[in-house]
Amino acid sequence: MIDIVDLHKTFGENKVLTGINLSVPAGSTCVILGGSGSGKTVLMKHMIGLLHPDSGKVIIDGEDIVPMGVDDLQRVRNKFGMVFQAAALFDSMTVFENVAFPLREHTRLSEDELYAKVRSKLDLMGLKREVESKFPADLSGGMRKRVGLARAVVLDPKIVLYDEPTTGLDPITTDYVDEMILAAQQGLGVTSVVISHDISSAFNVGDQIAFLSKGVIVAHGTPEELRESQHPAVKVFLETWFGKN
Amino acid sequence: MTTQTPSKPAPSEPGLLAQSVASFGKGLIDVVSTIGGVVTLAFDVARWSVRRPFRLQNLFAQLDFVGVGSIFIVGLTGLFTGMVFALQTSEAFALFDAESLVGPTVALTLTRELAAVFSALMVTMRAGSAMCTELGTMRVTEQVDALETMAVNPVQYLLVPRILAGLFMVPMLTILFSTAGMTGAYFVAVGGLGISPGTFLTRTQQWLEPVDIYEGVIKGAVFGVSVALICCYKGFNASGGAKGVGQATTEAMVASALSIFILDFIVGIVMH
Numbered sequence: 001m002i003d004i005v006d007l008h009k010t011f012g013e014n015k016v017l018t019g020i021n022l023s024v025p026a027g028s029t030c031v032i033l034g035g036s037g038s039g040k041t042v043l044m045k046h047m048i049g050l051l052h053p054d055s056g057k058v059i060i061d062g063e064d065i066v067p068m069g070v071d072d073l074q075r076v077r078n079k080f081g082m083v084f085q086a087a088a089l090f091d092s093m094t095v096f097e098n099v100a101f102p103l104r105e106h107t108r109l110s111e112d113e114l115y116a117k118v119r120s121k122l123d124l125m126g127l128k129r130e131v132e133s134k135f136p137a138d139l140s141g142g143m144r145k146r147v148g149l150a151r152a153v154v155l156d157p158k159i160v161l162y163d164e165p166t167t168g169l170d171p172i173t174t175d176y177v178d179e180m181i182l183a184a185q186q187g188l189g190v191t192s193v194v195i196s197h198d199i200s201s202a203f204n205v206g207d208q209i210a211f212l213s214k215g216v217i218v219a220h221g222t223p224e225e226l227r228e229s230q231h232p233a234v235k236v237f238l239e240t241w242f243g244k245n
Numbered sequence: 246m247t248t249q250t251p252s253k254p255a256p257s258e259p260g261l262l263a264q265s266v267a268s269f270g271k272g273l274i275d276v277v278s279t280i281g282g283v284v285t286l287a288f289d290v291a292r293w294s295v296r297r298p299f300r301l302q303n304l305f306a307q308l309d310f311v312g313v314g315s316i317f318i319v320g321l322t323g324l325f326t327g328m329v330f331a332l333q334t335s336e337a338f339a340l341f342d343a344e345s346l347v348g349p350t351v352a353l354t355l356t357r358e359l360a361a362v363f364s365a366l367m368v369t370m371r372a373g374s375a376m377c378t379e380l381g382t383m384r385v386t387e388q389v390d391a392l393e394t395m396a397v398n399p400v401q402y403l404l405v406p407r408i409l410a411g412l413f414m415v416p417m418l419t420i421l422f423s424t425a426g427m428t429g430a431y432f433v434a435v436g437g438l439g440i441s442p443g444t445f446l447t448r449t450q451q452w453l454e455p456v457d458i459y460e461g462v463i464k465g466a467v468f469g470v471s472v473a474l475i476c477c478y479k480g481f482n483a484s485g486g487a488k489g490v491g492q493a494t495t496e497a498m499v500a501s502a503l504s505i506f507i508l509d510f511i512v513g514i515v516m517h
Binding site: 045048049050070074075077078080081082084085086088089090091101102105106161 | 394
């Protein structure tokens with residue numbers, strides 16, 4: 001489904017990605033774990049073509065998106081939904097309009113059908129009817145994330161990218177968001193890529209975890225395999241949560 | 246006997262001249278880079294404005310914001326500009342008994358120059374700053390990225406309606422400014438200074454040609470596009486959070502105002 005081959009990216013003097021190789025099979029949830037500033041978000045933005053690499057390939061469903069023009073890239077992006085770290089909701093639109101936006105852009109649903117679809121996604125995220133008419137500024141951080149998630153899955157995409165979905169949330173809301181990610185994978189069969197530095201959440205939702213350090217993936221496997229990794233960076237990082245063995 | 250090795254001289258600070266040259270060079274690079282960015286954006290906007298889907302709802306929202314929303318402030322500015330201009334010129338013309346030329350003088354100045362320049366400046370302050378801030382905030386809060394991930398081109402969705410609004414509405418506001426200005430001048434000249442209404446109107450008709458009005462309208466269109474492009478470019482490329490958006494807006498205001506005066510001169514040369 002997603003194959004990253006020898007991806008390099010430099011910003012000025014700063015080498016952020018220095019040869020990323022990663023494969024995410026269809027229907028799986030891959031968590032990319034790493035410390036702050038390790039390049040996780042940069043890697044994710046390459047997956048959907050928001051950034052252009054210096055070299056390397058980003059293959060989505062067998063198509064390399066790196067050399068693609070705007071039109072082809074837009075076609076490929078229709079396969080994606082993305083949940084942003086701070087939700088990135090359009091602040092001039094209500095919750096309803098935010099979630100309905102992708103449907104208005106890419107479908108010809110009637111207003112009744114559109115309402116039913118938006119309502120079903122808001123229900124899935126546990127958002128009540130009163131929320132529909134609110135603006136993003138009136139919502140809590142957790143609610144904003146859930147609206148962002150509803151917007152990301154409203155077109156039933158094949159791939160959903162989550163950029164730090166649990167950052168800044170309380171433990172209960174974090175569990176709730178984790179459940180949402182699992183529900184999206186199990187209920188909708190989507191392929192998910194989750195960027196996180198939250199170890200608990202990563203081990204909850206990931207059926208494979210890749211560890212990013214100094215611009216390369218230094219460990220990649222199932223959560224159990226990652227716990228057994230002897231790479232120093234991985235060991236130090238996991239010790240903060242699991243303690244020293 | 247001991248030998249002393251000479252100590253290494255400390256690296257000297259760049260002199261005042263070197264600093265000035267470096268600062269000038271950086272400023273020059275910024276200006277060239279902005280001009281290049283704005284021109285590239287103009288081509289992008291032209292390309293995306295003729296591609297489907299045509300976002301008429303967004304266009305009408307911007308026409309309303311840029312044009313209708315500026316009617317009061319532009320009308321008021323025009324009215325007072327015409328009044329004060331009539332007052333000042335009448336005093337000068339009175340020195341050689343030529344008060345009858347107050348009407349045509351105000352009319353020619355407004356239609357050819359002042360209406361377009363002042364309307365564009367008012368639109369820059371009222372709508373351009375809002376455009377830049379809104380787009381900058383959307384950029385730093387990843388709303389622009391969100392649009393892209395939803396396969397919606399942000400240039401077409403966000404920028405094309407704003408640039409077209411500048412193109413269509415600033416010429417309209419220019420005409421409004423001239424009309425309000427002439428109304429103000431009429432009341433001051435006829436009501437306050439005792440110039441006869443017939444003289445004011447007849448002399449104005451004699452001197453004012455349609456080409457003078459066209460010149461103002463063309464200038465308005467050029468300024469409208471220029472201001473909207475600069476404000477959109479600066480906002481669209483803002484970075485660095487709230488501070489970055491504030492800095493982008495300041496740069497947009499300065500660059501827009503300068504572009505109005507520079508383009509006024511260039512269009513003036515081309516049309517004469």
